[in-house]
Every structure is written in C-alpha cells, then in structure tokens.
Amino acid sequence: MTGPGASYTNVEIADRLERLADLLELQEANPFRVRAYRSAAEVIAAHDVSVAELDDEGLTAMKGIGKDLARAVRDLVEAGEIPQLTALEREVPIGLLDVKRVPGVGPKRAITLWKSLGVTGLDDLEREARAGRVAALAGFGEKTQTKVLRGVEQVRAHRGRLRSVDAEVLVAPLVAHLADAAGVERVEVAGSLRRGRETIGDVDVVAQSDDPEPVMAALRTYRGVRDVVGSGRAKTSVTLEGGQQVDLRVVDRAAYGAALLYFTGSKSHNVELRSRAAARGMRLSEYGLFDLDDDGEPGVRRAGASEEEIYRALELDFVPVELREGRGEVAAAADGTLPRLLQLEDLRGDLHLHTTWSDGADDVATMVAACEARGYAYMAITDHSQALRMTGGLDAEKLARQWGALDDFEREHDGVTILRGLEVDIRKDGTLDLDDDSLERLDIVVASIHSHLELGRDAQTQRVIRALEHPQVNVLAHPTGRILGVRDPYAIDLDAVFAAAASRGVAIELNAAPQRLDVGDVDLMRAVTAGCTIVVDTDAHSVRGLEHMRFGVTTARRAWLGPEHVLNAWPLARVRAFLAKR
Numbered sequence: 001m002t003g004p005g006a007s008y009t010n011v012e013i014a015d016r017l018e019r020l021a022d023l024l025e026l027q028e029a030n031p032f033r034v035r036a037y038r039s040a041a042e043v044i045a046a047h048d049v050s051v052a053e054l055d056d057e058g059l060t061a062m063k064g065i066g067k068d069l070a071r072a073v074r075d076l077v078e079a080g081e082i083p084q085l086t087a088l089e090r091e092v093p094i095g096l097l098d099v100k101r102v103p104g105v106g107p108k109r110a111i112t113l114w115k116s117l118g119v120t121g122l123d124d125l126e127r128e129a130r131a132g133r134v135a136a137l138a139g140f141g142e143k144t145q146t147k148v149l150r151g152v153e154q155v156r157a158h159r160g161r162l163r164s165v166d167a168e169v170l171v172a173p174l175v176a177h178l179a180d181a182a183g184v185e186r187v188e189v190a191g192s193l194r195r196g197r198e199t200i201g202d203v204d205v206v207a208q209s210d211d212p213e214p215v216m217a218a219l220r221t222y223r224g225v226r227d228v229v230g231s232g233r234a235k236t237s238v239t240l241e242g243g244q245q246v247d248l249r250v251v252d253r254a255a256y257g258a259a260l261l262y263f264t265g266s267k268s269h270n271v272e273l274r275s276r277a278a279a280r281g282m283r284l285s286e287y288g289l290f291d292l293d294d295d296g297e298p299g300v301r302r303a304g305a306s307e308e309e310i311y312r313a314l315e316l317d318f319v320p321v322e323l324r325e326g327r328g329e330v331a332a333a334a335d336g337t338l339p340r341l342l343q344l345e346d347l348r349g350d351l352h353l354h355t356t357w358s359d360g361a362d363d364v365a366t367m368v369a370a371c372e373a374r375g376y377a378y379m380a381i382t383d384h385s386q387a388l389r390m391t392g393g394l395d396a397e398k399l400a401r402q403w404g405a406l407d408d409f410e411r412e413h414d415g416v417t418i419l420r421g422l423e424v425d426i427r428k429d430g431t432l433d434l435d436d437d438s439l440e441r442l443d444i445v446v447a448s449i450h451s452h453l454e455l456g457r458d459a460q461t462q463r464v465i466r467a468l469e470h471p472q473v474n475v476l477a478h479p480t481g482r483i484l485g486v487r488d489p490y491a492i493d494l495d496a497v498f499a500a501a502a503s504r505g506v507a508i509e510l511n512a513a514p515q516r517l518d519v520g521d522v523d524l525m526r527a528v529t530a531g532c533t534i535v536v537d538t539d540a541h542s543v544r545g546l547e548h549m550r551f552g553v554t555t556a557r558r559a560w561l562g563p564e565h566v567l568n569a570w571p572l573a574r575v576r577a578f579l580a581k582r
C-alpha cells in the first residue's frame, strides 16, 4: 500500500508521538497516558517495517499500540496531522519543549517559567536568566539560574542535528550526483559524518577537480537544494530541503589530502596538528603542509595530496578518522601507541536478537540463516519478557515452549550456536521479570529498562544496580534509554552503574541500533576505564536490523575499543566462561 503515508518514516511518526507525550506532560496530564505515548514512540522507532504502510489491524497487532494510538498514526499518515497534537500545539507554546529539555528545568519548571515570566522559548529563557529574574522565582535560585544558562547552550547545540544513519541516506545520492559532474576525479564526505559521530549538524564534502565550476554548479542545481547560501571558486554552501547546510570545497590533486584532513576535523585535532607543524617550522592549512621561508611565509609544499603523506611528514602514525577528537590521539600517534581498533570482521556473534516469539518481524529460522550468512559462530535469541505485554513478551511457560522449539530446530539444523536468552525487564523495584529457576536455565540474561523512565536519578540508579546484583544477569542493555533526536537519556549515575557491572561480571551493551547507539562513545570509555566488558549488539527485530552492527563498530572505534574489550569478538568458549561468571 502506498499513498501520502509512505512519506512518513518510523522516526518521524515516533517523533510526533513523543512530542504529543511531551506536550501532555507539560499540561500535567495523566502520567500513564504520557507513558503510553512514549512507549509507542519507542516501539515504532525501533520497528523495522514501515509503520506508515500498516493498516489498523497491522498497527494494533503491535500490541502496545491500542486503538487510540493506531488512530493517531493513521491520522498522521492519511491527513498529515494528529488532531490532538495540533490542538495541543495551539495551547502550549512549542518552544517550551526546548525549555523543558534544558538541564535543571524539566516539565514543571518549564510551566512555571511560562506562566510567571512568559518564557516561550530558549531566547526568552536566556534573556530572563541573564536579567536575574529566573533566580528570583520560588524554587529556582542562583545555582539553578547558572545551570540553566549553561543548559540553554547545550540544547541549542543539539537542535537540528541528524542521526548518522539518516545523514547517510541524505548524503549518498548527493555525493553520487557530484561524482557525475564534469571533471570530478574524487568526492568524499568529510566532517563529523566521516568521523562517525552519532549525530551530525552540517555536511562537509570535498571534491578533487582542476575545474571547480562544473562541480559547484552541480551542487547549486541539485534537486534537494532549497537555498544557495553562497558560491565561489573554492566553496559553495547550500541548505537542503530539511534545513541542513552542505559545504562543498573543490581543490586540485596536490591539496586534496590537506583539504580532506582539514574539513574532516575535529577542530581540536586540527589545532594539535597545526601546532605540531609550527613546532617543526612548518605551516599546515587546508592547502597543504608548507615549509616557512625566511619571512615566515609558506614556501615549499612538503605534503598535501593525501592525509597519509601529511601525517608522515609530521612524524605521526596515520590517525583513524574515528579517533580525531583531540582525546590524546596525536600523542599516541607520535609515540606509536595508537590502539588496534575493533573491526566489523572481529565480531563473531550477536547477543541481543528478537524473533516472532515477541515483537520481532522474522522467525528463528530466518534470523539463524541471516546470522550464518554474516559468518557468525554464535547468536543469542533474547526475546522480551512478559512485562512488555505490547511485544507479546515471554513468561516462564512460553519461554519453556521456546526452548522446546529451539531444541527441535537444532536437531534438524547444524550451524551457528544458538544461545538461549531473554531480554528481561527490570521492574520498578529492581527485581527481574522472571522467576529465578527459569533465569538459571538461560545461557544469557540481558536486563533492561523499558518503563518508569521518569524515576529520579538516585532511584533509577539503585533500581539498575539491584538488577545487576542478581547473579544471573549477564548484560545491561541500552543503559541510558536514549532515542537519538527523540528521547533524552533517563537520569542515572552511570559511573555507579559501571562500577557495579564491573564488580558483578556484567557486560555493558553498546546497542548498535542507529537510533540508540546506547551507550555513546564517551560513556563507553568510562565503562572500560571502570573495568567493564563491552558487548556490541544490534537488538535486531528483523534480518535487516542485523546490518546495524557497523554503526556499533564505528561508535566502539570512537571509544578506542579493540577486540579485547568486546565480548562478542571473543571465541565461544571464552564467552561461555564470561556468562558463567567463572
């Protein structure tokens, strides 16, 4: 079925439902209703089939989606709006959603700021805080006001960012289009997208040609372009229909590597490279690495055609793009201690997978065949536990039936090792959503939170730590619950969680689904420092989801991880020993 609906992606639908939940929360609506919309948004964002193409029956078959939610989705898909959302948007200023997101504010304070100071967006909030009027409000104070001012900047920095997976979809046809332009020898994406950041702002593209104008023209006339911001001999900037800015630089062969290096960044990596060049009497720019002449002006070009040649001339090992963040990589490249980073081929299995036993779209046989096609030696079937009724989660009885079915399957099938697992819900009090006897019989227990995301920081931390203390738990899945661009992480003391996980032999998951990438690179580094083993899982709900592993690998590389840090890069016997906590 096609129609206007096909134009709504799952993420866009999830985004509307999440916004609906946000606005209801600002109206202090029933928390259960707010939660229902949030979990529906999560289910839809993670769904591998296009939800816009489902009819009522297909929608309500997603079980967490009741009749009201199905109606809302159909309204959006068919009429382009959800009437309830439109009504709410009229009552509550939409800018309050940004205000709510500012650390230290939250829904209640956002309402107070609106009603007492007329704050309807970030600009208002900043002005009022600078004038000292936020501190004067009851329950706010100087400390909160300072925190709010810092928070405004954070929220601004994150607004309008695109997930890397969505950016790829946007940029791939653009790059192909530019590569077809007359005289183009090479085109590459630079910037944060090349460095593998989980979200990106602007898109940087570098092309090589002796005749820039046809390439610039190709960008200016690209069908996805809304405005041409500027266009000259060296650079063209445009904004796309979705609002993202694209900057294209065209250089000749001798400067290509220098331009690629410069526009890949990060800024702090480049600053370190430039000062290293300066210390050697050279100058590094986007045109190359130059010796300085007697007047201190750039003279002979020492390198520039490739990044490799520039690093070599600076007496550095080549720095992989994912590491170029100014986190010590230049020093490591100087003394030959850059790590051997994880590669996709290192991974021998996937330990967090769903099937039609809960809310997966593909059955066991199909998932097994796909894991074998990827060359995996092992895989874990980890469907949801019963608390997630919306997913058709498994209780002890259904789990036993699944084991029977897996036994039958394995009698007929010889290939990848299938570990019996479960993604067990951590209840509000930190207990697990399955009896101890059943838990004990599982090969792998993946524990995670899908409800009560709004608990306070201490309560949430204690809840998770209590779950980790259960002797059968092996993995903590998607530890912050964030959905990029849709839902912020819940409040939790990750360092306390990592410490508990390390001491209990529980692995920390890097959920590779590109809408999650949970935990992110910086938190991953903290987990490893705390002594945690990491597991990179796709949490696939279909065969297609298995392909997301590469996003996990990119994030793992950004965290300096090598195969020794990653559970599913190990041979099966070592994995089994880890799971047995021996």
Ligand SMILES: [Zn+2]
Residues within 6 Å of the ligand: 423, 448, 450, 477, 478
């Ligand atoms: Zn989950």
Ligand SMILES: [Zn+2]
Residues within 6 Å of the ligand: 352, 354, 423, 539
């Ligand atoms: Zn899962």
